[in-house]
Amino acid sequence: MTKTILVVDDDPTQRRLLQAAVEKAGFACRVAPDGETGIALATEAREGVDVVLLDLTMPGLSGMETLERLAARRPELPVIMLTATSGIDTIVQAMRRGAVDFIVKPANPERVVVSVRNALKMQSLTGEVKRLSRKAEGGMRFADMIASAPAMRMVVRMAERGAASDIPVLILGESGVGKEVVARCIQGASARAGKPFVTVNCGAIPENLVESILFGHEKGAFTGAVSKSPGKFVEADGGTLFLDEVGELPLDAQVKLLRALQEGEVDAVGSRRPTKVDVRIISATNRDLAGQVKAGTFREDLFYRLNVFPIDMPSLRERREDIPALVDHFIARFNASEGAKIAGASPETLRMLTAYDWPGNVRQLENSVFRAVVLCDGDLLQPQDFPQISGQAGLLASLPSAPAPAASDRSVPAPANDVAGSGPVAIKDGDGEIRSLQDIERDLLQYAIDFYDGHMSEVSRRLGIGRSTLYRKVREYDLDVKGEREAG
16 A cells, blocks of 8 residues: 655745655655645545655744644654754754654755655554554554455444443454454453453364363363363453354353353362353354254354354455555564565555455465565565465466477477466366466476576566576476576
């Protein structure tokens, strides 16, 4: 998603120069001739403003006064001050009032762009740290969610209503859509904010340990119980218990769960008396619980106990408008965790990612961006950094469409498992089934290397992949590179 830079300067020449510099660097730009207009644009613009370039000396509302008002209304907005004077007192005063950098006029365009990028990186890191802190403290907010798509705005409205009481919530949706994020935001917006948020993946608990993990056990209650365990219900006392994939629970565990919900108390394995608990239940599933009730694999009474306030989460393909913002969010996260310096994704990449159907939903997108950040050789994520998504079609399209060369020109052996009519690189195997992407990629790379007589620069350029990525794949696939040459 393109970041927007706001230039606030009373000098029209300076505004044009700064606008040209930031737009050349790939940012969107808005301009304001005075402080009042700048504050209005920064706080009221629908498109949003990500960084402000603010002149210090202006008629009317001065730069310092504008800075103070922006800090009061949007404290998270980075402001870079611009001035013709460089007195240390002025710089210190501006920094104390919230400026993140100070540039002396005439501003060098490269210096401006570097400052803007540093401000954006610091903003992303600060936002990620705050979000992780709220998550750890049980105080995530709905504002932390990326939910601009109409389908997600409906989810947020429903979740906000559910957060206003202790009503049991059942979150329905495909795997990977972000059900736990919604559950955490419900907790953070409720009276239980800051209290324990305990997650239980019901599908990952061994059947013989379900009762012990949920309700606890006494020391010596069974073989291996070498110490007392309180159980997840007691751990969540006063807060929220999130039962993920609740449809995976075995029937006997469903009976005990129902009793715990009805009575507000749990019986630890081996205990002589029940323990009272005050727990808010939020459950989630990617299964059709109503269908399971009809099939007899899920208790009807438990279903009605959990399904009091259902929330349907859309798949990622039903909220494509959120994909650019999600990509930016994951890039910022992995920049922080991996020490990367990725500025964003190219427009072509965003178009490709938005058009993809994402069967694994947000979780798949997150993992794909993680891999792309590791693979990326530049400042922007490119389509070739997403090989599983750009796929065979994108790679084949980069090869020349000219007829096959004559034998006297260059001889290119066809892959051994080629299929008639499938082109120089087979997409199907001998049985007519689609080959794996890895096998296709290997044959395609070998074909391109042979086609260009080992000119690796030309292979890299034609396939649209970085040289380091190309050489890494050559090593991975143990490809034959005879007479490797550089393009002349």
